[in-house]
Amino acid sequence: MSYIVEIENLTKDYEVGFWKKKKVRALDGLNLKVESNQIFGFLGGNGAGKTTTIKILMSLIFPTEGGAKILGEDITDVKMHASIGYCPENPYFYDYLTARELMNYFGELFGLDSAERKRRTEELLTKVGLDEKDWNKQLRKFSKGMQQRVGLAQSLINDPKIVFLDEPMSGLDPIGRREIRELIAELREQGKTVFMSTHILSDIEALCDNVAILRKGKLAATGKLDDLLTRGGERQIFEINVKGVSKERLQTLIADVPTAEIYAKPNGANIHVQDESDIEAVLRIIKPSGGKLVSIQPVKQSLEELFAKETG
Amino acid sequence: MNRIFVIARNAFREAVRDRVLYNLVVFVLLITASAVFLGELTAGHEARTIVNLGLSAMLVFGAFIAIFVGVSLVSKEIEKRTVYAVFSKPVGRGEFIIGKYLGLCLTLLVNVLIMGGGVSLALLYVGGYELAFSIWGSIALVFFELTILTAVAILFSSFSSPALSALLTFLIFIIGHFSASLRDFAENLGSGAAKVFFNAIYYVLPNLSHFSFITNAANGEAPPVSMLGGAFAYALVYAAILLSLTILVFSRRNFK
Ligand SMILES: Nc1ncnc2c1ncn2[C@@H]1O[C@H](COP(=O)(O)OP(=O)(O)OP(=O)(O)O)[C@@H](O)[C@H]1O
Ligand SMILES: [Mg+2]
Numbered sequence: 358m359s360y361i362v363e364i365e366n367l368t369k370d371y372e373v374g375f376w377k378k379k380k381v382r383a384l385d386g387l388n389l390k391v392e393s394n395q396i397f398g399f400l401g402g403n404g405a406g407k408t409t410t411i412k413i414l415m416s417l418i419f420p421t422e423g424g425a426k427i428l429g430e431d432i433t434d435v436k437m438h439a440s441i442g443y444c445p446e447n448p449y450f451y452d453y454l455t456a457r458e459l460m461n462y463f464g465e466l467f468g469l470d471s472a473e474r475k476r477r478t479e480e481l482l483t484k485v486g487l488d489e490k491d492w493n494k495q496l497r498k499f500s501k502g503m504q505q506r507v508g509l510a511q512s513l514i515n516d517p518k519i520v521f522l523d524e525p526m527s528g529l530d531p532i533g534r535r536e537i538r539e540l541i542a543e544l545r546e547q548g549k550t551v552f553m554s555t556h557i558l559s560d561i562e563a564l565c566d567n568v569a570i571l572r573k574g575k576l577a578a579t580g581k582l583d584d585l586l587t588r589g590g591e592r593q594i595f596e597i598n599v600k601g602v603s604k605e606r607l608q609t610l611i612a613d614v615p616t617a618e619i620y621a622k623p624n625g626a627n628i629h630v631q632d633e634s635d636i637e638a639v640l641r642i643i644k645p646s647g648g649k650l651v652s653i654q655p656v657k658q659s660l661e662e663l664f665a666k667e668t669g
Numbered sequence: 670m671n672r673i674f675v676i677a678r679n680a681f682r683e684a685v686r687d688r689v690l691y692n693l694v695v696f697v698l699l700i701t702a703s704a705v706f707l708g709e710l711t712a713g714h715e716a717r718t719i720v721n722l723g724l725s726a727m728l729v730f731g732a733f734i735a736i737f738v739g740v741s742l743v744s745k746e747i748e749k750r751t752v753y754a755v756f757s758k759p760v761g762r763g764e765f766i767i768g769k770y771l772g773l774c775l776t777l778l779v780n781v782l783i784m785g786g787g788v789s790l791a792l793l794y795v796g797g798y799e800l801a802f803s804i805w806g807s808i809a810l811v812f813f814e815l816t817i818l819t820a821v822a823i824l825f826s827s828f829s830s831p832a833l834s835a836l837l838t839f840l841i842f843i844i845g846h847f848s849a850s851l852r853d854f855a856e857n858l859g860s861g862a863a864k865v866f867f868n869a870i871y872y873v874l875p876n877l878s879h880f881s882f883i884t885n886a887a888n889g890e891a892p893p894v895s896m897l898g899g900a901f902a903y904a905l906v907y908a909a910i911l912l913s914l915t916i917l918v919f920s921r922r923n924f925k
Pocket of ligand 1: 371373381383405406408409410925
């Protein structure tokens with residue numbers, strides 16, 4: 358198995374204070390491997406070290422210890438940048454350029470020919486939802502959300518294999534968030550890899566295949582999002598959703614299934630059981646009671662709970 | 670190589686859009702005014718005065734641009750975080766420094782050429798036909814000097830604040846012009862640590878007297894080819910050394 362991103366023992370101390378004597382450890386021996394063709398969520402609370410990690414991957418800052426590879430190449434080799442994209446956190450660009458000029462300039466740095474630059478510029482600026490009338494405006498006149506959209510567009514100018522997005526949704530309005538969400542999902546369809554940091558739980562739930570959760574510069578958890586959520590408690594809970602029968606009536610009927618807990622809801626009830634064999638028992642009781650089965654599903658720990666536990 | 674030119678062109682565009690070339694307006698007004706009025710005061714010497722004033726102003730204006738634009742050339746990009754997106758492209762730190770440097774040199778070249786054109790026109794206007802052509806060698810020397818100054822400004826700004834860098838670059842500009850006196854001073858000290866010290870300064874700091882030809886130019890002299898070639902080679906080597914040092918420092922820099 359080869360990985361598209363491999364991070365090994367990554368450690369970063371920021372030197373602070375006038376004499377740079379004091380050290381703040383932002384990353385502490387981080388190990389992480391990311392497979393290609395997926396949306397990878399890089400999670401963690403404020404100050405957990407997400408931006409620090411991504412900046413090291415982009416060679417903007419240098420690790421105190423450890424290293425990393427992207428696409429099998431060491432991060433110190435900037436030639437590999439030809440096949441990657443990056444949108445910084447709260448990006449800021451040359452404010453004397455227009456959106457179109459910026460895209461063209463970055464396209465030139467990648468050595469794209471002029472027809473290709475024009476085609477991709479127009480395609481991407483449209484895709485990130487930037488109004489055509491703003492394309493020829495100087496970036497100093499752009500709002501935060503507009504800057505963010507340009508940031509996303511420029512990160513894709515070279516049609517990268519993997520793109521690193523540091524909080525791609527920040528500063529966007531609800532429609533913008535939906536548009537960018539669709540854009541990110543589309544990148545996966547195209548076989549690309551998206552490595553994104555974010556705090557927005559609904560985006561993680563909607564987009565991410567795998568996640569890593571960072572806490573104080575260390576890896577707190579990593580894996581498939583579904584697994585992390587179901588792993589939640591030690592015991593697996595199933596929820597049986599029925600209608601046409603009240604909580605009170607069920608309570609008397611199900612008295613001999615000890616693990617069952619019943620929660621009322623409009624027109625019916627939710628029954629939680631802790632064992633797959635108990636599902637059968639409950640179903641046998643519901644049928645004659647006149648209740649109708651709506652659904653059975655494993656209860657996931659909510660993402661919020663997971664986040665609170667792992668980042669806390 | 671291509672990326673260096675792309676970066677240089679963008680740096681030039683930045684300077685133009687930041688209205689750096691507006692200094693030309695002031696310069697043109699100055700030269701026009703002197704051509705029209707000074708001539709009446711210093712009858713017979715007007716052409717000489719225009720050359721003196723024009724080339725001196727060209728050097729001073731250029732030095733201002735080299736110092737103030739030069740010290741912010743790279744530091745502004747770090748401060749505003751525009752470097753983040755640039756270095757996620759296949760751009761080396763050295764390519765960036767050289768590109769930015771060449772961009773500012775191009776700006777200075779355009780500035781000097783337009784100013785030189787202005788001075789020539791003013792000379793033609795007052796009848797100094799020969800001077801209008803003979804000054805161009807001295808103009809080239811002014812430009813070479815400015816390329817050194819730009820390299821000094823970038824080097825300082827790679828490890829110190831823009832304000833301090835501007836001050837230090839200005840000092841080097843001044844001391845560089847008195848380089849010869851510095852050596853004489855060192856010789857007169859006889860021996861000892863002080864002599865070694867001043868000699869060291871003499872050899873390390875740029876010797877800008879290689880580029881001073883304004884007074885001669887006003888007398889109608891053109892710098893000999895050997896002087897032009899020597900000054901060109903000196904500027905090239907000196908700037909190359911300073912840029913290499915800058916790249917060395919800049920390559921280890923964390924952008925926080
Ligand atoms: N330039 C810097 N100088 C000193 N300390 C820094 C610097 N940048 C970050 N840090 C510290 O490093 C740690 C990690 O910061 P980082 O920006 O990587 O967090 P983050 O996970 O991106 O947070 P957020 O979600 O707020 O963006 C924090 O403790 C922060 O204070
Ligand atoms: Mg961050």
